[in-house]
Amino acid sequence: MFFESTSPEVVSALGKAGAAFAICFAAMGSAAGTGMAGMAAVVAWKKCYAQKKMAPFMLVAFVGAPLTQTIYGMIVMNKVLKAAEAGAMYHNLLLGGLAAGVAIGLSALMQGRAGAGASDALAETGKGFVNYLMALGVIETVALFVMVFITKAVS
Amino acid sequence: MDPDIQIQVYASLGKLAAALALCITAMGSTMGTGVAGMAAAGAWKSCYARNRIAPFMLVAFVGLPLTQTIYGMIVMNATIRSIEANPSSIVLPIGGLVAGVAMGVTSWLKGRAGAAAAMALAETGKGFINYLMVLGVVETVSLFVMVFVTKAVA
Numbered sequence: 599m600f601f602e603s604t605s606p607e608v609v610s611a612l613g614k615a616g617a618a619f620a621i622c623f624a625a626m627g628s629a630a631g632t633g634m635a636g637m638a639a640v641v642a643w644k645k646c647y648a649q650k651k652m653a654p655f656m657l658v659a660f661v662g663a664p665l666t667q668t669i670y671g672m673i674v675m676n677k678v679l680k681a682a683e684a685g686a687m688y689h690n691l692l693l694g695g696l697a698a699g700v701a702i703g704l705s706a707l708m709q710g711r712a713g714a715g716a717s718d719a720l721a722e723t724g725k726g727f728v729n730y731l732m733a734l735g736v737i738e739t740v741a742l743f744v745m746v747f748i749t750k751a752v753s
Numbered sequence: 754m755d756p757d758i759q760i761q762v763y764a765s766l767g768k769l770a771a772a773l774a775l776c777i778t779a780m781g782s783t784m785g786t787g788v789a790g791m792a793a794a795g796a797w798k799s800c801y802a803r804n805r806i807a808p809f810m811l812v813a814f815v816g817l818p819l820t821q822t823i824y825g826m827i828v829m830n831a832t833i834r835s836i837e838a839n840p841s842s843i844v845l846p847i848g849g850l851v852a853g854v855a856m857g858v859t860s861w862l863k864g865r866a867g868a869a870a871a872m873a874l875a876e877t878g879k880g881f882i883n884y885l886m887v888l889g890v891v892e893t894v895s896l897f898v899m900v901f902v903t904k905a906v907a
Contacts, residue, residue, distance in 0.1 A: 733812060752768070
Protein backbone atom coordinates (compact mmCIF):
# COMPACT_ATOMS: atom_id res chain seq x y z
CA MET A 599 0.00 0.00 0.00
CA PHE A 600 1.14 3.59 -0.69
CA PHE A 601 1.45 4.60 2.97
CA GLU A 602 3.29 1.40 3.86
CA SER A 603 5.93 1.92 1.22
CA THR A 604 9.46 2.01 2.64
CA SER A 605 11.26 2.80 -0.59
CA PRO A 606 13.76 5.58 0.28
CA GLU A 607 12.58 7.72 -2.65
CA VAL A 608 8.93 7.54 -1.58
CA VAL A 609 9.79 8.16 2.10
CA SER A 610 11.88 11.20 1.15
CA ALA A 611 9.23 12.53 -1.26
CA LEU A 612 6.45 12.24 1.34
CA GLY A 613 8.65 14.01 3.89
CA LYS A 614 9.29 16.78 1.38
CA ALA A 615 5.55 17.07 0.75
CA GLY A 616 5.22 17.88 4.47
CA ALA A 617 7.75 20.68 3.97
CA ALA A 618 5.70 22.05 1.07
CA PHE A 619 2.52 21.86 3.17
CA ALA A 620 4.20 23.81 5.99
CA ILE A 621 4.99 26.83 3.83
CA CYS A 622 1.87 26.66 1.62
CA PHE A 623 -0.67 26.55 4.45
CA ALA A 624 1.20 29.30 6.30
CA ALA A 625 1.15 31.37 3.09
CA MET A 626 -2.59 30.73 2.58
CA GLY A 627 -3.21 32.14 6.05
CA SER A 628 -0.97 35.11 5.28
CA ALA A 629 -2.83 35.75 2.03
CA ALA A 630 -6.19 35.66 3.79
CA GLY A 631 -4.90 37.82 6.68
CA THR A 632 -3.25 40.50 4.56
CA GLY A 633 -6.26 40.47 2.22
CA MET A 634 -8.73 41.09 5.03
CA ALA A 635 -6.58 43.75 6.69
CA GLY A 636 -5.94 45.32 3.27
CA MET A 637 -9.63 45.59 2.46
CA ALA A 638 -10.32 47.14 5.86
CA ALA A 639 -7.45 49.63 5.41
CA VAL A 640 -8.73 50.72 1.99
CA VAL A 641 -12.20 51.32 3.39
CA ALA A 642 -10.76 53.17 6.41
CA TRP A 643 -8.66 55.44 4.16
CA LYS A 644 -11.66 56.03 1.90
CA LYS A 645 -13.70 57.16 4.93
CA CYS A 646 -10.90 59.52 5.99
CA TYR A 647 -10.63 61.08 2.52
CA ALA A 648 -14.42 61.38 2.22
CA GLN A 649 -14.58 63.17 5.60
CA LYS A 650 -11.53 65.32 4.69
CA LYS A 651 -9.60 63.87 7.67
CA MET A 652 -5.92 62.92 7.60
CA ALA A 653 -5.57 59.31 6.40
CA PRO A 654 -3.09 57.50 8.73
CA PHE A 655 -0.37 55.86 6.65
CA MET A 656 0.40 53.55 9.60
CA LEU A 657 -2.52 51.30 8.61
CA VAL A 658 0.00 49.68 6.24
CA ALA A 659 1.64 48.15 9.34
CA PHE A 660 -1.62 46.31 10.16
CA VAL A 661 -1.88 45.06 6.57
CA GLY A 662 1.71 43.81 6.56
CA ALA A 663 1.68 42.12 9.96
CA PRO A 664 0.32 38.72 8.76
CA LEU A 665 3.11 38.50 6.19
CA THR A 666 5.68 37.31 8.73
CA GLN A 667 3.91 33.97 9.13
CA THR A 668 4.99 33.00 5.62
CA ILE A 669 8.61 33.43 6.78
CA TYR A 670 7.89 31.20 9.79
CA GLY A 671 6.38 28.64 7.38
CA MET A 672 9.58 28.76 5.34
CA ILE A 673 11.69 28.13 8.45
CA VAL A 674 9.55 25.09 9.37
CA MET A 675 9.81 23.96 5.74
CA ASN A 676 13.62 24.06 5.94
CA LYS A 677 13.61 21.99 9.14
CA VAL A 678 11.29 19.38 7.61
CA LEU A 679 13.35 19.29 4.40
CA LYS A 680 16.54 18.72 6.36
CA ALA A 681 14.95 15.76 8.18
CA ALA A 682 13.51 14.34 4.93
CA GLU A 683 16.89 14.55 3.22
CA ALA A 684 18.50 12.81 6.21
CA GLY A 685 16.18 9.84 5.56
CA ALA A 686 13.77 10.24 8.48
CA MET A 687 10.45 8.35 8.33
CA TYR A 688 7.76 10.52 6.76
CA HIS A 689 4.62 10.26 8.95
CA ASN A 690 5.56 13.01 11.38
CA LEU A 691 7.15 15.09 8.61
CA LEU A 692 4.17 14.90 6.27
CA LEU A 693 1.33 15.47 8.72
CA GLY A 694 3.38 17.37 11.31
CA GLY A 695 4.46 19.84 8.61
CA LEU A 696 0.85 20.14 7.50
CA ALA A 697 -0.40 20.74 11.06
CA ALA A 698 2.32 23.33 11.73
CA GLY A 699 1.44 25.09 8.48
CA VAL A 700 -2.26 25.18 9.39
CA ALA A 701 -1.53 26.49 12.91
CA ILE A 702 0.79 29.22 11.58
CA GLY A 703 -1.65 30.06 8.79
CA LEU A 704 -4.57 30.31 11.21
CA SER A 705 -2.50 32.72 13.30
CA ALA A 706 -1.98 34.90 10.19
CA LEU A 707 -5.68 34.78 9.39
CA MET A 708 -6.73 35.82 12.89
CA GLN A 709 -4.03 38.50 12.97
CA GLY A 710 -5.42 39.88 9.72
CA ARG A 711 -8.93 39.94 11.15
CA ALA A 712 -7.75 41.76 14.27
CA GLY A 713 -5.68 44.05 12.02
CA ALA A 714 -8.84 44.90 10.08
CA GLY A 715 -10.54 45.96 13.32
CA ALA A 716 -7.44 47.92 14.32
CA SER A 717 -7.37 49.74 10.95
CA ASP A 718 -10.97 50.81 11.32
CA ALA A 719 -10.40 51.93 14.92
CA LEU A 720 -7.19 53.86 14.22
CA ALA A 721 -8.60 55.62 11.16
CA GLU A 722 -11.74 56.65 13.03
CA THR A 723 -10.18 57.80 16.30
CA GLY A 724 -6.54 58.50 15.34
CA LYS A 725 -5.46 56.99 18.66
CA GLY A 726 -4.16 53.72 20.13
CA PHE A 727 -1.66 52.57 17.51
CA VAL A 728 0.61 50.98 20.12
CA ASN A 729 -2.30 49.19 21.82
CA TYR A 730 -3.48 47.66 18.56
CA LEU A 731 0.06 46.65 17.64
CA MET A 732 0.50 44.92 21.01
CA ALA A 733 -2.68 42.89 20.46
CA LEU A 734 -1.43 41.87 17.00
CA GLY A 735 1.95 40.99 18.52
CA VAL A 736 0.29 38.59 20.95
CA ILE A 737 -1.45 36.76 18.07
CA GLU A 738 1.86 36.64 16.19
CA THR A 739 3.54 35.03 19.21
CA VAL A 740 1.46 31.87 18.77
CA ALA A 741 2.96 31.32 15.31
CA LEU A 742 6.41 32.07 16.68
CA PHE A 743 5.94 29.43 19.40
CA VAL A 744 4.79 26.83 16.87
CA MET A 745 7.82 27.53 14.68
CA VAL A 746 10.24 27.16 17.60
CA PHE A 747 8.64 24.21 19.42
CA ILE A 748 7.79 22.04 16.41
CA THR A 749 11.50 21.39 15.76
CA LYS A 750 11.59 18.44 18.15
CA ALA A 751 8.59 16.71 16.60
CA VAL A 752 9.62 17.05 12.95
CA SER A 753 13.26 16.09 13.36
CA MET B 754 7.38 -5.45 7.76
CA ASP B 755 11.07 -5.41 8.74
CA PRO B 756 11.29 -4.94 12.57
CA ASP B 757 13.75 -2.02 12.20
CA ILE B 758 11.44 -0.25 9.77
CA GLN B 759 8.50 -0.99 12.06
CA ILE B 760 10.25 0.73 14.97
CA GLN B 761 11.01 3.71 12.74
CA VAL B 762 7.36 3.89 11.72
CA TYR B 763 6.19 3.73 15.35
CA ALA B 764 8.67 6.46 16.32
CA SER B 765 7.47 8.58 13.41
CA LEU B 766 3.79 8.09 14.33
CA GLY B 767 4.56 8.92 17.96
CA LYS B 768 6.29 12.14 16.92
CA LEU B 769 3.29 12.90 14.71
CA ALA B 770 1.00 12.62 17.75
CA ALA B 771 3.40 14.97 19.59
CA ALA B 772 3.36 17.47 16.73
CA LEU B 773 -0.44 17.37 16.63
CA ALA B 774 -0.60 17.95 20.41
CA LEU B 775 1.32 21.18 19.94
CA CYS B 776 -0.27 22.31 16.69
CA ILE B 777 -3.91 21.69 17.64
CA THR B 778 -3.34 23.51 20.93
CA ALA B 779 -1.74 26.37 18.99
CA MET B 780 -4.73 26.48 16.63
CA GLY B 781 -6.97 26.99 19.68
CA SER B 782 -4.59 29.67 20.96
CA THR B 783 -4.72 31.57 17.67
CA MET B 784 -8.52 31.43 17.68
CA GLY B 785 -8.58 32.61 21.30
CA THR B 786 -6.07 35.44 20.93
CA GLY B 787 -7.68 36.45 17.62
CA VAL B 788 -11.20 36.69 19.04
CA ALA B 789 -9.99 38.52 22.15
CA GLY B 790 -7.76 40.78 20.01
CA MET B 791 -10.65 41.84 17.79
CA ALA B 792 -12.80 42.57 20.84
CA ALA B 793 -10.01 44.58 22.47
CA ALA B 794 -9.54 46.69 19.32
CA GLY B 795 -13.29 47.39 19.26
CA ALA B 796 -13.32 48.21 22.97
CA TRP B 797 -10.37 50.61 22.67
CA LYS B 798 -12.01 52.27 19.68
CA SER B 799 -15.21 52.87 21.64
CA CYS B 800 -13.17 54.37 24.54
CA TYR B 801 -11.27 56.74 22.24
CA ALA B 802 -14.46 57.73 20.42
CA ARG B 803 -16.05 58.73 23.76
CA ASN B 804 -12.87 60.47 24.98
CA ARG B 805 -12.52 58.04 27.88
CA ILE B 806 -9.34 56.41 29.15
CA ALA B 807 -8.64 53.26 27.13
CA PRO B 808 -7.55 50.55 29.61
CA PHE B 809 -4.22 49.08 28.51
CA MET B 810 -4.92 46.02 30.66
CA LEU B 811 -7.12 44.61 27.87
CA VAL B 812 -3.86 43.24 26.45
CA ALA B 813 -3.87 40.77 29.36
CA PHE B 814 -7.18 39.30 28.11
CA VAL B 815 -5.75 39.02 24.59
CA GLY B 816 -2.58 37.32 25.82
CA LEU B 817 -4.12 34.77 28.17
CA PRO B 818 -4.94 32.07 25.56
CA LEU B 819 -1.25 32.02 24.67
CA THR B 820 -0.32 29.94 27.71
CA GLN B 821 -2.01 26.85 26.28
CA THR B 822 0.60 26.71 23.52
CA ILE B 823 3.23 26.32 26.25
CA TYR B 824 1.15 23.52 27.81
CA GLY B 825 0.95 21.94 24.34
CA MET B 826 4.73 22.02 24.14
CA ILE B 827 5.03 20.32 27.53
CA VAL B 828 2.64 17.54 26.44
CA MET B 829 4.56 17.27 23.16
CA ASN B 830 7.83 16.77 25.05
CA ALA B 831 6.24 14.13 27.32
CA THR B 832 4.88 12.32 24.25
CA ILE B 833 8.28 12.37 22.52
CA ARG B 834 9.96 11.08 25.69
CA SER B 835 7.38 8.28 25.86
CA ILE B 836 7.88 7.18 22.26
CA GLU B 837 11.66 7.34 22.58
CA ALA B 838 11.51 5.12 25.66
CA ASN B 839 9.10 2.63 24.11
CA PRO B 840 8.97 2.90 20.31
CA SER B 841 6.92 -0.30 19.98
CA SER B 842 3.68 1.30 21.12
CA ILE B 843 1.79 3.98 19.23
CA VAL B 844 -1.36 3.78 21.37
CA LEU B 845 -0.05 5.80 24.35
CA PRO B 846 1.20 8.83 22.39
CA ILE B 847 -2.25 9.24 20.84
CA GLY B 848 -3.23 10.56 24.29
CA GLY B 849 -1.03 13.55 23.45
CA LEU B 850 -3.13 14.27 20.40
CA VAL B 851 -6.39 14.11 22.37
CA ALA B 852 -4.87 16.38 25.03
CA GLY B 853 -4.02 18.86 22.26
CA VAL B 854 -7.67 19.00 21.22
CA ALA B 855 -8.83 19.49 24.82
CA MET B 856 -6.33 22.28 25.47
CA GLY B 857 -7.03 23.92 22.11
CA VAL B 858 -10.77 24.09 22.83
CA THR B 859 -10.05 25.54 26.29
CA SER B 860 -7.85 28.18 24.71
CA TRP B 861 -10.45 29.15 22.14
CA LEU B 862 -13.20 29.44 24.75
CA LYS B 863 -10.90 31.40 27.03
CA GLY B 864 -10.42 33.84 24.17
CA ARG B 865 -14.18 34.19 23.79
CA ALA B 866 -14.58 34.81 27.52
CA GLY B 867 -11.65 37.25 27.29
CA ALA B 868 -13.44 39.11 24.49
CA ALA B 869 -16.49 39.60 26.72
CA ALA B 870 -14.22 40.66 29.59
CA ALA B 871 -12.46 43.21 27.37
CA MET B 872 -15.80 44.76 26.34
CA ALA B 873 -17.01 44.83 29.93
CA LEU B 874 -13.83 46.37 31.34
CA ALA B 875 -13.66 49.03 28.63
CA GLU B 876 -17.31 49.97 29.18
CA THR B 877 -17.35 50.09 32.97
CA GLY B 878 -13.67 50.41 33.94
CA LYS B 879 -14.33 47.99 36.80
CA GLY B 880 -14.04 44.30 37.63
CA PHE B 881 -10.61 43.44 36.23
CA ILE B 882 -9.87 40.95 39.00
CA ASN B 883 -13.29 39.29 38.64
CA TYR B 884 -12.83 38.80 34.91
CA LEU B 885 -9.31 37.51 35.45
CA MET B 886 -10.56 34.96 38.00
CA VAL B 887 -13.12 33.62 35.54
CA LEU B 888 -10.46 33.29 32.86
CA GLY B 889 -8.23 31.60 35.43
CA VAL B 890 -10.90 28.96 36.03
CA VAL B 891 -11.10 28.25 32.28
CA GLU B 892 -7.30 28.06 32.20
CA THR B 893 -7.32 25.52 35.04
CA VAL B 894 -9.02 22.97 32.77
CA SER B 895 -6.08 22.93 30.40
CA LEU B 896 -3.64 22.94 33.32
CA PHE B 897 -5.37 19.81 34.66
CA VAL B 898 -5.27 18.17 31.23
CA MET B 899 -1.56 18.93 30.88
CA VAL B 900 -0.63 17.60 34.33
CA PHE B 901 -2.81 14.48 34.23
CA VAL B 902 -2.16 13.48 30.63
CA THR B 903 1.59 13.64 31.18
CA LYS B 904 1.14 10.65 33.51
CA ALA B 905 -1.03 8.82 31.01
CA VAL B 906 1.35 9.12 28.07
CA ALA B 907 4.46 8.31 30.14
